[in-house]
Amino acid sequence: MKKLILLMMSAVLALSFAGSASAATKVKSYTKKNGTHVQSHNRSNKDKSFNNNWSTKGNTNPNTGKKGTKTHK
Incomplete structure (x- = not known):
């Protein structure tokens, strides 16, 4: 029973972060037009959504x- 509760709590925690601003994309280095x-x-x-970006206040x-x-914006 304890394992089931722990598993369920882990699933809820994982899902709570699924839509947050912590999801990341790797951006490769590049050179702008101005050099x-x-x-x-x-x-x-x-x-x-503007509100779930890392640069947004909060x-x-x-x-x-x-x-x-x-x-x-």
Whole structure:
């Protein structure tokens, strides 16, 4: 019974993070048109929600620990 409860709690925890801003996409390094080189990095997955991006106020980038500051687009 304890194993079942632990398994169910683990599943709920895993699902609670599935839609959060912690989902990441690896971005390869590239050079901008103006010649600036951008190192490879992780970013939150693209979607249509402004509020679940790492740079939005109330969220924190899990890779850098930097808190988001943006309040609107």
